[in-house]
Amino acid sequence: MSSSIFSPLSAPSHTILKSNQNPLLNLDSFIPKRVSCTRRRTLFNTTRASLSTTKETVLKEFHQRKALKIISGLQNLDRDNVAAVVSAADKGGATHVDIACDPELVKLAISLTKLPVCVSSVDPSAFPAAVEAGASMVEIGNYDSFYEMGLTFTPEQILDLTKETRRILPHIALSVTVPHTLPLPDQIKLAEQLELEGVDIIQTEGGKCSSPSKAGILGLIEKASPTLAAAYSISRAVQIPVMCSSGLSSVTAPMAITAGACGVGVGSAVNKLNDIVAMIAEVKSISESLTLSNNGANVVRESSLRL
Template sequence: MAAAGSLGLLQAPSSFTAAAASRPVARRAPRPRALFAVRASAAADVTKDAVLKAFREKRALKIISGLQNFDRSSVASVVSAADKGGATHIDIACDQDLVKLALELTSLPICVSSVDPSAFHSAVEAGARMIEIGNYDSFYDTGIEFSSEKILKLTRETREILPDITLSVTVPHTLSLPDQVRLAELLEEEGTDIIQTEGGKCSSPTKPGVLGLIEKATPTLAAAYSISRAVTIPVMCASGLSSVTAPMAVTAGAAGVGVGSAVNKLHDIVAMVAEVKSIAEALGLPSRNVSSNLRTVHY
């Protein structure tokens, strides 16, 4: 708007005659968009549609290996388990070599997580189709928390670098529930595609078994319920979920669930696949044929 205002204040030179003013003004034809730009934009739209399809159908299941998990063997096991167990998305640390590794093991959309916007570009070039500002658990352990202002700043910086990639942003559970809702609304205005909730770290179950699983999921379920009613973009409920509580998340308003420690803390690939499959079945996802001779994946 400032530029337009400045143009409006320009004065015609004194030599500007009435005759010159009466001449028809030659209008320049609009410059056509470069064919490459059109194709790139169309490709981005197709990619985003494919990534968001499961969310729009309210059946997304993202398996998370960990924001700071750079162990190739561990990541390979989680990716393989997610693929064979019936997940719809994989979430790994933001590293181009890990992206290439994951692409050797699955055709599912790869999401990379980071809190450093500059780190996303190389991972996207390597083949990541979704990026996530989030998975803050490892930072909480060191006493680091994220304010609404910090999250918004990271989101704006990321959108400047990668305006077309599918972007998910986690709303910290350390904020009050009303503040989480308000931040989600602001993130939607900034062009975020998916809001992710969390809460497992702030929950200390007092009961064993199913009651304990429900207690553990309560904070993230409450956030998913509240946020999904305040925004129009998909909400992914994550942190502290299991096959018991994943369907509750969808009932609460989530378009999908993110599962990390329930899978990535297991040390056996067969157990990992079984856990993913259990959650996928609880969400009504189609089952996949799994080889009976699964073993630990080494990379």
């Protein structure tokens, strides 16, 4: 992989606007201008309470350690493929779907499922329109397509993107991916800084950097080892939920929960399949593996309490 560094903060399509230049969405944009101060304050508080309730609902499965997010891809704008992935997530037992940050795709997704829709981007200015279209969670991450171009992100860039996203959308559920390109101690440090910035979910990754030397189940475990290691380490350093993503399967998803993750994110294992029936079967297989894992963990906890 090339060592060049992608700089979303300097590229025109990823510019961070100053607050006095920024026309982006915030709570005020939901409230009509021609109302009295008292009425306006009431509407503001009602809107904030509504967003808070939505956020609590979106994060519920993470706090219950059973979240399963199916990812269509940050740069996947193929409506047919996105529709198939969303439908498979809905029918296969997922708890969330993650799609490209595009308002039209969001409208498509919410027409196909009642699952919370997360949108992924590295451009904070793209999030408000997607939220207005119906997205209930935003994700700075799913960097795989950038890695394929030899582009990586520094901790400083990710922190800047996070701060800007929190500024313009202070009450939306926010997930941020910690890049696997960082050494593990630096991943932990970045996760701790992100927690201080008010991030709700930390997502780990690593599948792309792992080249399994074995076939079959051994290869699946080997492929997942970087993201499992990150989930184990980061979950012990922060208080917020950690989602384990990249290179996971029905074999390794339960390992992520055991390692300390509160949920898993699955992309290519589903979105690269050409048949929606196969997609549904894969989602269902992963969902069932998580259910069995959680049931087993509950049995162990209950047995420990009786001793």
